[in-house]
Amino acid sequence: MGIEYKNGTYYYRFMIRGKMLRGTCTNCRTRRQAEAYEQRIKKEHVEEKVQIDKVKYLEKRLVEVQGGSIIPLSRAIDMALEKPPLSGSTPKVLAQHRHFFHDFVAYMSDTYQITTLQQVRKKHAEAYMEYVRTNGRYLHTVSYNRGGKTITYSSRVKHLSSMTQNKIHMTCKLVFSKLQEDGGLTKNPFDFTRMQLDKENREIFDSEEIQAILSGSDDFVVPIMRIALYTGLRLGDVVSLKWENVDFKNGFITKKMEKTDKTVVVPVLDYDYMQSLYAARQSDEYVLPQQMKMYTANQSGISYRVKKYLKSLGIQTTRQTAHGRNQSIKDVHSCRHTFATICAERGIPLSVVQNALGHSSQIVTEIYTAHLKKKTLAEEFKKFKLSDQKMTRHGLPNIFKMCVCLLKLKDLPRRNVQKVAYIISENLSKEDMETVFKVCGISYTPYSEHQNIPDANTSEEDFDDFMLEMPYE
DNA sequence: TCCCCGAAATCGCCGAACTG
DNA sequence: CAGTTCGGCGATTTCGGGGA
Numbered sequence: 391m392g393i394e395y396k397n398g399t400y401y402y403r404f405m406i407r408g409k410m411l412r413g414t415c416t417n418c419r420t421r422r423q424a425e426a427y428e429q430r431i432k433k434e435h436v437e438e439k440v441q442i443d444k445v446k447y448l449e450k451r452l453v454e455v456q457g458g459s460i461i462p463l464s465r466a467i468d469m470a471l472e473k474p475p476l477s478g479s480t481p482k483v484l485a486q487h488r489h490f491f492h493d494f495v496a497y498m499s500d501t502y503q504i505t506t507l508q509q510v511r512k513k514h515a516e517a518y519m520e521y522v523r524t525n526g527r528y529l530h531t532v533s534y535n536r537g538g539k540t541i542t543y544s545s546r547v548k549h550l551s552s553m554t555q556n557k558i559h560m561t562c563k564l565v566f567s568k569l570q571e572d573g574g575l576t577k578n579p580f581d582f583t584r585m586q587l588d589k590e591n592r593e594i595f596d597s598e599e600i601q602a603i604l605s606g607s608d609d610f611v612v613p614i615m616r617i618a619l620y621t622g623l624r625l626g627d628v629v630s631l632k633w634e635n636v637d638f639k640n641g642f643i644t645k646k647m648e649k650t651d652k653t654v655v656v657p658v659l660d661y662d663y664m665q666s667l668y669a670a671r672q673s674d675e676y677v678l679p680q681q682m683k684m685y686t687a688n689q690s691g692i693s694y695r696v697k698k699y700l701k702s703l704g705i706q707t708t709r710q711t712a713h714g715r716n717q718s719i720k721d722v723h724s725c726r727h728t729f730a731t732i733c734a735e736r737g738i739p740l741s742v743v744q745n746a747l748g749h750s751s752q753i754v755t756e757i758y759t760a761h762l763k764k765k766t767l768a769e770e771f772k773k774f775k776l777s778d779q780k781m782t783r784h785g786l787p788n789i790f791k792m793c794v795c796l797l798k799l800k801d802l803p804r805r806n807v808q809k810v811a812y813i814i815s816e817n818l819s820k821e822d823m824e825t826v827f828k829v830c831g832i833s834y835t836p837y838s839e840h841q842n843i844p845d846a847n848t849s850e851e852d853f854d855d856f857m858l859e860m861p862y863e
Numbered sequence: 864t865c866c867c868c869g870a871a872a873t874c875g876c877c878g879a880a881c882t883g
Numbered sequence: 884c885a886g887t888t889c890g891g892c893g894a895t896t897t898c899g900g901g902g903a
Contacts, residue, residue, distance in 0.1 A: 534868055693898050
C-alpha cells in the first residue's frame with residue numbers, strides 16, 4: 391500500500407511489472423476509500439497482465455501446435471517475398487511490397503511496441519489502415535541513390551487514393567497469408583473489407599481540343615498524340631512502333647503490345663500523315679526514333695513534354711485533390727479513351743473496338759466507352775422536352791406529376807381517367823401524350839370534337855365549370 | 864530537363880458466387 | 884450443373900513531383 395495524503399487529496403503509488411504507477415485517488419475523502427481505489431486500479435493492471443500473459447501463452451502454444459515459430463516483423467517481409475510465386479516477381483513489384491510493409495512495421499513498433507508477427511491483432515491492422523486512410527503513409531522519408539549520392543527528402547503527400555490504400559492493405563494481408571504456416575497463424579489480421587475504389591477520373595479530348603493538339607507546332611509531342619488518337623495505342627506502343635509494323639500496301643498497323651504481349655491490328659486511318667512521316671524518316675527502324683530514345687532513357691520526360699504542350703494549348707491536364715498528389719485527367723492515355731469513344735460514336739461495334747484496343751474482355755472496353763454513355767445520355771435527354779404550354783393553372787406543373795396523377799386515377803371509373811386525359815391532351819403535344827399514356831399503361835381516346843375547350847386563357851371558374859359539366863361518353 | 868522514387872491506373876487471370 | 888458474372892489478386896505501365 392502506498393497511500394499518501396497531501397493538501398486534502400489522497401494519492402496512490404505501487405509497482406507492477408517493474409513499473410512505478412502513481413496517480414490521484416479521485417473523489418476519495420477517507421484513507422479507506424483511497425485504499426479501495428488503489429486496489430481497483432491495481433486489479434485492472436493485474437487483469438491486463440493476466441490477459442496479456444494468456445495471449446502470449448496461447449500464441450506460444452499455437453506456434454508449438456501449428457509447428458511454427460515466432461517471426462519478428464522486421465524479417466517478415468523478406469520471408470514472405472521468398473515464397474513462390476512471389477519470389478519470381480519483378481524487382482519493382484518486390485520493392486513496392488517492401489516499401490509498404492516497412493511502413494506498417496514502423497507504425498506497429500512506434501504505436502504499440504509490437505515487434506512480432508504473432509502479436510498483431512485485427513484491431514491493430516484496422517488502426518493502421520485507419521491511419522493510412524486519414525494521414526497517408528506513416529513514414530514520409532523518401533531516399534534514393536543517384537550517381538553514388540544519397541538523396542533524401544520528405545514526401546508531402548498526406549492522402550492516398552483508395553487504389554493505393556487497398557494496395558497497402560493487400561501487401562500486408564499477403565505477408566500474413568504467406569507466413570501463415572511458418573508463424574502458426576490461425577487468422578489473418580488484415581482480413582477485413584477494403585476501401586471502395588474511386589471513380590475513373592481520366593477525361594477524353596473534345597473536338598476543339600483535338601483540333602488544337604493536331605495543329606500545334608511541337609514536333610516532339612504532336613506525332614505521339616496524332617498516332618495515339620488515330621490508333622488508340624498506349625504511349626509505350628506508339629513510341630516503340632516500327633516501320634515494319636506499318637503495312638502501307640494493305641493499310642494496316644500490326645503491333646505486339648508492350649504491356650500485354652497481345653497483338654493488335656488497326657487500320658492506318660491517318661494514311662497521308664503516316665506516308666509523310668515515312669518519306670521524311672530518319673530511321674528505318676522506329677517511326678518516332680527521337681521519342682523512343684527518350685522513352686528508354688527518361689520515361690517521364692515524355693509525360694513532362696506532353697503535359698507542357700497541353701498546358702500551352704490551355705488544356706487542363708490535372709485535377710487538384712485535397713492533400714494528395716494531383717490526378718491526371720488529360721494525358722496520352724486519354725487518346726486511347728478518345729479513340730474508343732469516337733469509334734463507338736460512329737457506330738463501330740464494341741467487339742471491333744475491343745479488338746483494336748487489344749482487350750481480352752469487353753468489360754474493360756466498356757469502361758473506356760462509358761464516356762460516350764454519359765455523353766449520349768445527356769444528348770438523348772435533350773430530346774426530352776416538356777410541352778411549351780404552361781399547365782400550372784390546372785395544378786399539373788409537369789409531365790412527371792401527370793404520370794403520377796394518371797397512375798393514381800388508373801383504378802377509378804374509366805370516365806374520370808378520360809376526363810383528365812382530355813385536359814392533358816389539350817395542353818400537351820400528341821407525342822408527349824402517347825409517351826405518358828404508354829408509361830402509365832392507359833389507353834387513350836381524345837375528345838377532340840368537343841366544343842369550348844379550355845385553354846391558357848380560360849379563367850379558374852370557367853375551368854371548374856367545364857370540368858363539372860363535361861359530358862362523359 | 865534529366866533521373867529517380869513512389870503513387871496511381873490499367874489489365875489479365877482465376878476461382879467463387881450466382882443464374883437459370 | 885453448365886454458363887455467366889463478379890471480385891480478389893498479382894503484374895505491368897504510366898504519371899506526378901522532388902532534387903540536381
